[in-house]
Amino acid sequence: MVSATMYAAVDWADRWLDCAVIARDGTRLGFRRVIYKNTSDPVAEVQDLLRSCNRTRWRTIPIGTEDPDGLVFQAMEDAGLTVVGIEPMLAARARKATTMGLTKSDRADAYLLADMLRTGGDRFRPVPRSSPEARAVRVLARAQAAAVKRRSRALHQLRAVLVTYYPAAVTAWPRLTLRHAQARAVLAAAPTPARAAALSRTELAGILRDAGRWRTVDDEAERLSLHFRRLALRTHPMVEAAKGVEMRAVLDTLDHACDAAVQLSEQVAEAFGAHADALVLQSFPGIGPLLGARILGEIGDAPGRFATARNLCAYAGVVPVVWASGLAQRTSHRRFANETLRDAIWQAAFCSLTKSPGAAAFYRRRREGGESHNGALRNLAARLLRALHHCLATHRLYDETLAFRDIHPAESRVG
Template sequence: MKYAPPVLAPKPANNMTCGIDWAGRDHAISIVDARGSEIHRSAVEHNAVGLRVLLGLLARMGVSEVAIERPDGPLVEALLDAEVTVVVISPNQLKNLRSRYGSAGNKDDRFDAFVLADTLRTDRTRLRPLVPDTAATTALRTACRARKDLIKHRVALANQLREHLNRVFPGAVGLFSDLDSPISLAFLARFDCQDRADWLTPKRLSAWLASVGYTGGTDPAVLHAHLASAPHGITGEHSRAHAGVTAALVTSLKTLVAQIKVLYRQIGDQLDAHVDAHIFTSLPRSGTVRAAKLVAEIGDCRARFPTPESLACLAGVAPSTRQSGTMRSVGFRWACDKHLRDAVTDFAADSRAANPWAENLYRQARSRGHDHQHAVRILARAWLYVIWHCWQDHTAYNPDRHGALQAFLRSQPPTA
């Protein structure tokens, strides 16, 4: 089943449109009539009272369509709950639209609200009303993005801890595979300075590793040799002050690691309960987090992407073509949904290990001189055509029904 994209009515109700310039503390409001004349301008605070004032104003003036720059947040939720049609005009589009009304291109919240309202009046055939995803998809998207942010914080904090240890306790760096691994954090919690590490012998280190259930497989004598051969850290009276910094960083890192695990479990539970889970978990090497990110970023509103090309463009994996006269250039698509691009390219890059068709497409792109990232985007675009059909038809990915994969497998010589 294919879904037609939602469209706006030929004319707005009561021939009036509204533009709202979103801000952190207040929102600029502009209402224009059928002739493009501004008949109302005001601002409301970003709080419960301000939202009630805004909704009351729209109701009194008979405005049922609003243009805004972002697709989420309390303001958008309040408008949708009041059955107001919301149209999203991205900041990049708004920046270019300002030149319609003047050459200066200055940024002004009240003027931007007018530009949004007037664009909603004049460009109706090119605009689409916002169709929100279900609450389950929105919650999953929030969890996935929060986990991604926490991982960034974990990496930054681990780098900070590594830099600190390189100065005061170099032997702890590289002792275990990852500085933020459970065994490494447990070691630093117990031996937070060079003085305490100097107490260790191969036998004592072996006993401590056994007490914490170490399963890394590296001989304790090898680990102790690493500690002994590393540059000697700070000892004596000053080591206690540095040990306090180590303890603070280790405790913070432990908390981050634990919360990332909690979010991972929550994401798994939310994905299992999602109606589209079977589609994305069937993809090769999708796993839990990758499948959840694809569900969350693509969403569940089929009408939002009436064609696979529209999905590929928003994901930033379709090239951007510029042409003027005899000049034609094809380049990277900067204007896209960065979260969606991250989700599809992450999946595509790892799918090569489990799908020979994907690996062949990637190798062909590399053989044409493309770098790794460009080749992954080419592969991601091909995957999105497959994913789009599965998504539109509510069917899981089946390698046996993947025509391009089967054609590639038939073209390969039989193995002995």
């Protein structure tokens, strides 16, 4: 809970910072605009403003911001200042409903954020300080997830282009996707149906070998040669050539996205493996280096960040919200959560069904009790998170018998 005699906030822009300080009763105590080009240490300027407002306890003044991951605010944390994150959506709502009589400006936003800290109570808490190792894992894990999304987007774009003029390419690899290295190599060499039909079996075999195939190369080249030479609907040659140029541009994007995803995956695994909590996370069923890195990056390793396991489950969005008013009570899905962590723990729960007898029995019991697939999987994710909270707090590896000790041993056999 944020409780202090005065509150500060910083609204940042590309060229300056606007820092405002107010008292507990809402009185404005100070304001300063820090222009980047005029100083080499903007954090020192903010510290000077806080010191002028409270010379003895200026380090304890909470500083609100909408971007706690920004460079300036990370430097503030490293300098020992208390940084408090404020959701941009909450700030936008408060900006519309404010009665402070201020017009929209950076200065007004700084005072607004400081006033939100003053009146927010338990809604706003200081940003936990994770170690540099955990922050590096978080950056790499998010970059790898973004690269996977770009790869999927480029793959869909490639398929959409091929369907319009080159349907044989879409159906040429029934067991592989178009993002496979062999498919991309053949498409690069044969961007149009005419060029694909003109490729000889020897040329196709060479392309497949260069793409990394080393088994049944000649058989695969024979199959592709026959597939591309089948009679099919074709468009005008000029249009087909133009479509080939368009497809190559999309294919280049896909190649870059695939390479970036692979490289980032290797870097994520390396950074995650060097962290002290990696062994604990990877001891859980269904959690490998990539999922473990995403979970660690979002949870962090700040001591005492989550006081209870339920706090962690609420942060991940796997426990419901209970709304009560008088005698009425309603339970609903928790929408406000860390989406990245929620996706990672749901995927881990799904993978654990084939890795953990206890998880499979727990899921089966929930399903037999009438729960939907999503409901049973959400409860399984919550169970795994509670076990993870305990293991990280005590530095112990995952123990199947403790995590699912309420499951009868006879039920723990995967059917």
